[in-house]
Amino acid sequence: MHSPLFANPSSEHRFVDIILPLNLPQTLTYGIPHEMQGFLQPGMRVEVSLGKNKQYAGVVERVHNEQPEAYQVKPIKGIIDEEPIVNIKQLQFWKWIAHYYIAAPGEVMQAALPAHLKMMGETRLLWAPEHEDVVYDWSYDALRAVEILAVRKELSITDLRSIVGGRKFMAVLHELLENETVVIDDSLESSYKPKKEKIISLAAKYNEEPELIKLFDELQRAPKQLELLMGYVQLSKQKGFVRQADLLERTQASAAQIKSLADKGVFIIAEKEVDRLLYEGVDEQKEIEFTPAQQKAYNELNAGLSEKEVVLLEGVTGSGKTLLYIHKIKEYLASGKQAIFLLPEIALTTQLVGRLRAYFGEELGVYHSRFSNNERVEIWEKVQSGKYRVVVGPRSALWLPYNDLGLIVVDEEHDGSYKQKDPAPRFHARDAAIYLGALHGAKVILGSATPSIESLFNAQNKKYGYVRLNERYLGVQMPQIEIVNATSLNMVRQQGVRLLTPELQQAIAIALKEKKQVILFQNRRGYAPFQMCTSCGWVPQCKNCAVSLTYHKITDKLHCHYCGLKSPVVHTCAYCGSNSLVSKTFGTEKIEEEVQQVFPKARVARMDIDSMRNKQSLPQLLDQLGKQKIDILVGTQMVVKGLDFATVGLVGILSADSLLSYPDFRVNERAFQLMEQVSGRAGRADGAGKVLIQVYNLQHPVLKWVKDHDVHGLYHQEIKYREQFGYPPFSRIIKIIFRHKEEPKAIQAAAEMANKLASIEGIGIQGPAPALVARVRNLYIQEVWIKCPQSVRVLEHVKSFIKEERLRMTGERGFSSLQVVFDIDPVG
Structure with missing residues (x-):
């Protein structure tokens, strides 16, 4: 933190509104100590205390001279920045986001700022015995903490609790404080650490060419040191500076060998701050030529x-x-x-x-x-x-x-x-x-x-x-789209093929023969979305959420895609005891396996959220696709969005029915967009692209629009439907979500909100009703949907009303743990 002593004390501004990284409904006002006045600007970070001296780093939203009447202001404790880290337009943007989407200013700050600019505040215990020569009679639990403190010199409260356990924590802390062996430090510190690397340079005398030549001659008898010197000279010419890590990689030497040259006075090793985002790119920039x-x-x-x-x-x-x-x-x-x-x-x-x-x-x-x-x-x-x-x-x-x-x-x-x-x-x-x-x-x-x-x-x-x-x-042609009746799957099931129709198999074989790449799209990840008992219909469910568990072959476990629970595979029905469990429908893992069985010589890869968790997974996969090291790519929505590879000749959409039957007023729009976008991956270079869509409901109108690439046919049909039923763009929608560990309380709260909203004229109310997934992480979920007319006045009134109702509800006895969430303009 920087000293505020150079501030201009003549300013009349004595108060600041601070955004704290907490779910508080508004900013908090603090006083500016006299010696800090004239220096503070909006966008700077300051250190403040809240509650029982809990320290926070907040962002100054406004500097003013308006003393609050409702409470006695506390002074800010310190100024963290010399210059604002957030500019005025950013603060205005934050304010609009918080207002329009009914979010707390602190929630916006948490989303907007990188973690390391939010500072870290945690109470630390510093080892500072008042009497060095005293031998203390420590309890067994305190002795463990003392031994660690004596070596490390400090511990966070979290560390101390993990060392001695929750039950003994307060007793040990009291013992340490009573014996005056620790002091409490509650200051804030930035968790951002500049990247430092060891940079190698030559001693000044070797900048003269005769001295450098002489040095090369002297090192003839030490081949590894000579190699290090040659490597240094080459890297220095290429980059202008030499990182120790690069020199080690170039010469396959050891850090000890570099140090020996430093000890001889040849190299100078300095630790310097370096850019984490070093860019090594092309010098000449491309020009654009339009068709x-x-x-x-x-x-x-x-x-x-x-x-x-x-x-x-x-x-x-x-x-x-x-x-x-x-x-x-x-x-x-x-x-x-x-x-x-x-x-x-x-x-x-x-x-x-x-x-x-x-x-x-x-x-x-x-x-x-x-x-x-x-x-x-x-x-x-x-x-x-x-x-x-x-x-x-x-x-x-x-x-x-x-x-x-x-x-x-x-x-x-x-x-x-x-x-x-x-x-x-x-x-x-x-x-x-x-x-x-x-x-x-x-x-x-x-x-x-x-x-x-x-x-x-x-x-x-x-x-x-x-x-x-x-x-x-x-002028490349749009891909040819073919609708395939999925009932033809019945013809190949006896051959052990369950997912690829004969038409799609033939198309894949032709594409592979022509050295073209294939993309297969399925809007579900996992191996089989659910298991089912064929005797009684029982399906394994997540114990925390009201959803079926998905089998993932790679882990050989059942996964919940909502709370992350992993359970062993079920072989016996928990309801009737039967062992006749079968997999129903299919996910990307299952498709990948079947494709590999049908086309054993093909190089098959999968692109979904499970296979792309590693930071380098995605760049590596895209690199392999670009170099044509992958023949068939199986994926979820990730493959839909903008992949641009010239040699993709075929796209297969495996289960279009699942896209066309989702319970949402945007279902036709979403299905059209997904199918049209994934179709667009085919034939981008030569126009010889082909798309096969496997579907049971051949009469669905979206299929004709996709086949004709007819965005406006979809639009004209949908806009009539939206106007008739009052959906966007003819209204604004607010979804209110109620979560509680007790289902009756979630239902009661949702019903109460819906009844209160009925008093507002001109709006439509749907619900309360259980969410599509009615329980997640052991919380029951109810929803109320509001349709507001396209009127700013009505929308503002409704938002103000529901905010007040949430405050009243959560303040009632027995409802303090009720979660009420507002989603403005939800997308599904």
Whole structure:
């Protein structure tokens, strides 16, 4: 922390509103000590105490002179930053997110700031005996703690509790304090640690060429040391500096051998702070050449952006929308602005970054949850300083400290992954990007091959500009789509094949023969979504959640996809005792196994959340796909989103019926988007792509729209239905979720809220009703859905009403553990 003594004491501002990283309904006001006045600015972090001297690092939202009447203010204890780490526009953005999505300011702060900028506060015990010469008569439990403290010199309260156990903890702590052997330190410290590495340099005298030649001659009799010196000279010429780790890798030497050269006065070893995000890229940046169709769309995009703040770019899969984005970003960078390139998934980020580096070089930053906390702090600082002028990433990229934002691109704007589900703030990144753009006076491009109904509606009503690019890059044909009757599976089941129709098997064989890659899409992970007893119909359920358990062959266990529970495989029915348990339906693991059986020579890989848990799993898989080391890729929704490989010739959708029967008003829209997007992975280079959709319900209208790539046929049908039943975009929806360990209390609370809401005119109420999964982690879940008209006044009234009701409910006796969660504009 920095001393505030250089502050200007003449300022009249005596109070600050602080955002604390807690679920508090509002900011808290603290006093500014006289000697700190004139220095504090919004966006700085300060140290404050709350409750019984618990220390927190908060962010200053406002500096003012308005003394609260309701309570006596405490003074802030210290100032952490010399300069704000959060800028004014970020604070305004946080405030809007908290207000619109009914989140606590502290919940927004927790989501927005990298962990290491939130500081760490935990009481520590420092070993400082008052009387060094006294021999203490310690109890057995205290002696264990004392022995560790004497060596380590400090312990956190958490460490002490784990050493002596919860029951003895208070007694031991009291004993340590009574004997005056420890002092309590409650200060805050940053958990961000700069990366330090050992950097090797030559002693100054060897910078002279004659001395260096002489040194080479002297080391002729020490071949390993000579190799180290040669390696040093080569690395120094390539990079300008030499990391010890690189020198060791280059020469296969040991650290002891480097040290021996240092002892001789040849090398100097210094520990220095280094950049975790070292970029080794191309020196020359690529130029962009448009096709006539792209040039026409680009001209229309420019015209749209000159008239509107937001433009919807609808471009069929493989049309080259990315090139339009890149060209537009380059224009904004040339005018000194920053840009954001939002993507719905990390998977897309991983593949796209390599392409973007060729256009933006070192000015490109990447931000997502796969980075370590330390790396995220460094990215934050590079955006703040302006070193990164383009940032690509999923929804978290919106939180970074942009100073001069000119353009935001939201690619695949229809994607449900843009909506944060848990924890709060449950914001929609597409809508938040539009607000952030307005704050900065920036333009926003929404891009998709399958735009959301809401965005198409806004374009049709001239709220957004609209550009359509309906031709694939270089005129490549759209893939041929074939609907396959899934009843033909009955013909091959006696051969041991359960998942691939004869038509799909034949198509895969032809694609493999032509050296084309194949993608098989199934919207479920695991080996078999559930087991079932054929005698009585019993299905193994999670003991914590109201869902069936999914079998994963890789672990040979039943998994709960909601709470993470893993259970042994069941061989005997718990209800009737029968051992006739069978697997029903199928997941990606099962498909992978069957494909390998049918095509034993094919190289098969799987892409789902289970197989991609490791940080390097995704980049490695994409690299193998790009080098054609994988013939058949089996995956869930991850394969749908933007994978761009020229040699993919066939896409198979294995169970389209599961996409068409989900209980949600967006089911047709979602099914169309998924099938159209995954279809778009085929034939992107040569137009010789083929898509097979296995389905039982051949008459479903979505199938015709997918076959014809007809986004607007879907739109015109859906918009009539939405208007008739009052769904978005003709209303705003709020979902209220009630969770309680006792089901009657969850039902009672939900019913009470629904009854109270009935007094508000002009809104529609659905529920209360159990959630689709009615119990998760031993909490029963009830839901109430509210349809609000497109009126800001009514929406604000409803939000204010439900916030007050939540406060009243959770304050009632017996309901303190009730969880009431608000989800504004839910996506399903």
